[in-house]
Amino acid sequence: MKQIIRITVGLTISCLIAALVMGSVFVITDKAKRHNEHVNVQQTMLGLLGYSTSHPAPPELKLYSIYRYIFTDGNVNTLGYVLPVLKGGGVGYQLMEMDLDGGFVAQYPLDLAPEDASESAERSAALRKAIKPPKTFSYADATIVAKLGEKRLAYLLPGEFPGFKTFIHVMLALDPSFEILGLEITEQEEDPGLGAEIKQDYFKNQFKGKSFKKIKELHVVKEPLPEEYKAYLESQKGKESPIPKAELDVIRSRYQDKDIYALTGATISSKAVTDGVKNMVAKFAYRINRLDKVISARNIPAVF
Amino acid sequence: MPATTKTNFQLVSNGILNENPIFRLALSMCPAVGISTTVMNGLMLGIAVLFVQVFSSCTIAAIKNYIHPRIRIPTYTLTIATWVTVIDLVLAAYVPAAYKEMGIFVKLIVAFAIITMRLETFACKNTVSASFWDGIGMGFGFMFGMVALGFVRELLGMGTLLGYDVLGFRPLLFFVLPAAGFFCVGIMMALFNYVEIVYNRKKRAR
Numbered sequence: 066m067k068q069i070i071r072i073t074v075g076l077t078i079s080c081l082i083a084a085l086v087m088g089s090v091f092v093i094t095d096k097a098k099r100h101n102e103h104v105n106v107q108q109t110m111l112g113l114l115g116y117s118t119s120h121p122a123p124p125e126l127k128l129y130s131i132y133r134y135i136f137t138d139g140n141v142n143t144l145g146y147v148l149p150v151l152k153g154g155g156v157g158y159q160l161m162e163m164d165l166d167g168g169f170v171a172q173y174p175l176d177l178a179p180e181d182a183s184e185s186a187e188r189s190a191a192l193r194k195a196i197k198p199p200k201t202f203s204y205a206d207a208t209i210v211a212k213l214g215e216k217r218l219a220y221l222l223p224g225e226f227p228g229f230k231t232f233i234h235v236m237l238a239l240d241p242s243f244e245i246l247g248l249e250i251t252e253q254e255e256d257p258g259l260g261a262e263i264k265q266d267y268f269k270n271q272f273k274g275k276s277f278k279k280i281k282e283l284h285v286v287k288e289p290l291p292e293e294y295k296a297y298l299e300s301q302k303g304k305e306s307p308i309p310k311a312e313l314d315v316i317r318s319r320y321q322d323k324d325i326y327a328l329t330g331a332t333i334s335s336k337a338v339t340d341g342v343k344n345m346v347a348k349f350a351y352r353i354n355r356l357d358k359v360i361s362a363r364n365i366p367a368v369f
Numbered sequence: 370m371p372a373t374t375k376t377n378f379q380l381v382s383n384g385i386l387n388e389n390p391i392f393r394l395a396l397s398m399c400p401a402v403g404i405s406t407t408v409m410n411g412l413m414l415g416i417a418v419l420f421v422q423v424f425s426s427c428t429i430a431a432i433k434n435y436i437h438p439r440i441r442i443p444t445y446t447l448t449i450a451t452w453v454t455v456i457d458l459v460l461a462a463y464v465p466a467a468y469k470e471m472g473i474f475v476k477l478i479v480a481f482a483i484i485t486m487r488l489e490t491f492a493c494k495n496t497v498s499a500s501f502w503d504g505i506g507m508g509f510g511f512m513f514g515m516v517a518l519g520f521v522r523e524l525l526g527m528g529t530l531l532g533y534d535v536l537g538f539r540p541l542l543f544f545v546l547p548a549a550g551f552f553c554v555g556i557m558m559a560l561f562n563y564v565e566i567v568y569n570r571k572k573r574a575r
Binding site for chain 1: 410435436439448450458461463465523546
């Protein structure tokens with residue numbers, strides 16, 4: 066009996082100390098960690114729009130996030146969009162509910178400060194205040210609209226899809242006509258040397274410049290990547306390229322409407338990315354068109 | 370095993386050569402086979418293991434007199450898990466560039482055999498300073514093994530080193546696949562043993 070108590074007390078104390086250490090480190094580091102993640106995402110987005118430290122983004126560039134939720138009320142599903150809108154001279158948020166056929170259902174004011182909108186906990190709290198049970202909501206995805214002055218510059222879509230091993234997380238940039246401006250692989254755990262090559266310029270830049278029409282019928286071809294195309298793809302990173310610009314344009318036009326060349330030994334990963342991107346673009350184009358229609362029909366003062 | 374009589378230098382070299390975790394003790398073979406596909410991966414995991422091993426060894430050596438002998442294994446696991454979590458959080462917060470590369474490896478370390486084994490056979494019987502040097506030796510020994518494996522596999526599998534193209538072509542794609550990890554570890558182990566035999570023979574002849 067004495068032994069039982071000694072062991073129990075000993076382990077409990079060890080666990081308490083460990084928990085205290087981990088807890089306090091978490092509290093100290095959490096803010097910096099979230100800040101880093103935020104900076105990281107921001108850099109990826111600006112990079113996709115073609116901005117870097119040597120070519121910084123102009124101050125007129127604004128990024129607005131739209132969050133999509135799925136509302137469930139018994140058997141009925143509706144879509145809820147958390148939209149950035151003009152509110153008293155600044156930017157505020159509003160919730161707009163839409164049925165699955167694109168019809169307007171309702172709009173609600175949201176008590177959500179712009180600086181809190183990127184926190185999912187803050188958004189959930191605001192949504193909980195706006196929607197009454199038994200209606201429940203679940204987060205679906207986010208879209209970032211980049212605006213330069215009054216003009217929409219690009220859509221940035223964070224997304225994920227299954228790869229060969231685990232989920233591949235990407236960030237996709239589309240221009241207003243849904244042509245791909247760039248693709249960035251943000252997280253992946255494919256095989257090094259094989260599937261992990263999806264993050265190399267010579268693969269991911271193949272998507273750059275593909276038109277909306279081409280994306281719909283994009284395939285993967287198992288052919289070796291032509292040398293000149295590879296050189297062109299690897300020059301697409303803002304670095305000085307040894308190939309003259311005129312020649313680059315010729316190469317670009319030659320391969321513009323070609324399919325995606327599969328990676329050697331990683332056809333499944335190549336296909337996963339291609340299909341994933343195809344899917345994201347098709348779904349997004351459908352959704353944003355419907356959303357825009359409702360917004361203009363109901364005169365919602367959306368800022369994006 | 371009584372407290373060690375080795376000097377600090379001997380403790381470090383013991384971890385790297387005589388008791389190299391991968392090639393001599395044959396512990397932590399999972400990462401040795403799975404992650405050592407490139408030099409960079411090996412180096413990153415090596416650094417992470419080095420820190421966790423040193424911190425855990427010192428902690429256990431410091432509290433060894435308070436651990437009930439029957440519950441030492443849960444205490445080791447708890448110590449390792451705590452240090453892994455702390456290192457993970459600190460890296461994510463203050464060294465984001467390194468975390469981007471190392472993040473996925475750090476969390477794996479909780480289950481590494483080599484760390485628990487060193488706590489059980491060394492740290493719980495020795496002083497904090499001896500455990501510190503033993504941890505350094507084991508950490509570097511592990512790092513050395515991972516980098517050596519990564520060097521061979523990256524060079525032969527992808528024709529690159531640290532991501533730079535050195536060969537210009539890919540000799541044998543097979544080497545980056547997990548199966549090749551076993552071959553590489555086996556061949557390296559044989560090499561290690563062979564060198565030791567030759568060394569001992571010369572020593573005797575002298």
